[in-house]
Amino acid sequence: MSFLPEWIFVEAVIMRYDTRLGKYGGKPRPGGPRSTLCISSQVGCKMGCKFCATGSMGFKSNLSSGEIVEQLVHASHFSQIRNVVFMGMGEPLNNYSALVEAIHIMQGSPFQLSPKKITISTVGIIHAINKLQSDLPNLNLAVSLHAPVQDIRCQIMPAARAFPLEKLMDALQTYQTNSGQKIFIEYIMLDEVNDEEQHAHQLGKLLETFQVVRSIFQITACRNSASSCFCYEV
Template structure:
């Protein structure tokens, strides 16, 4: 029998309400599980007596376990391999950094050491992006909201997590309901992450982007653009055929109008594919109507990244490159 995670919030609240148990006990269960690794749900104190047999018959504190944790040589990055109860595995990555190093928007950074967790939303992925190892797996299954949140639970036992980015395995907006519920749990008690510290990355699922201002209005949106031309974009990301660039840009303009937030634009540099000067001109014209933060990366060799960045900065100072 497959058990549900107690962090599958919707399922747990539904079961409690059906049994006449107040759902206000749910966050208290989460707090106990978070602070008591390896606990049994019968150990959770101060619940109504009817809650215990319900919990033991249908739920588990965690339905996944951390099968490995590999540190980088500089110990700033830790890759977690999370084993799910169906036998599949997903990866989550802890990234540590000191915000006092460097500048942001031309100003000295404040703060100190912080940790960001990169989480997965699916086992495998349907998008088939050419530069992504997960894209070679194909799609296997969606994660439940609890399985997404459990990645944060496992990581929190290693270090305090301040930021979460949905940039791991899978296309988050193709698992929309679980994504929304997981983020609502992460921003509520006991995790209490700021929605502004959560970023959802997508290849550009237009119909889901249109729903984000209603369901997750203050969460950051990152879009994997990677080319200012639809044909090149489809070569890099075959799934982009279903999301024409013009319609995607219209959706982003509407999103920005409704949320008043900057959009993160991700651009991976592929040597000889999307790194020519003409692409810089096209990209500048494409983004001129948006306020964006650009996340640019070198991929393969000899990519004139700095030339592209300097051009875009001179083109429109609304772009902020990090």
């Protein structure tokens, strides 16, 4: 948790891993300990996703680029940060100018973070995705999909009404073609909402032309949510 002026709280979480754990190809994995910092871009959020605690508090304010970078500065006192993910409070692409400026600072001295070590997670702000590759080339893009069809997506993510799924997928296809990068797909399984066999088939069809990263994302259940959540690997 980070503290900003006027006693405003934002989420900043250090996640520690050891890449040597387990085996790869029958041999011990190379590497060693690493830390990923999950940081916030806003106080609250306008998106109102039904499964998200931040969405239930509404939007309070954007963070400045300095306040975004301050989270990394603070975390660096406790751990050597190797990766940064914008998966904390807020929709990063709704605070675009501050986001771009903050990431440019992170890529410079003293942090020297490679673009490949930075991930932006978004509900799918199409107009921002369309200019992301030119403004922030070679970063990782993660998309909170959570449903394979528009009506279900609108049910659990009200902001999706402004960003039709068909147009979002077109924007992602263009982004992937221009960047040559895989895209992270985030999908929360909600009981009797988006977890049936037909949804799996629809999801496969939706993503059949994409190169996506297979990842499991840990989700903290929101007390205000009527649905139970667990992780799904895409």
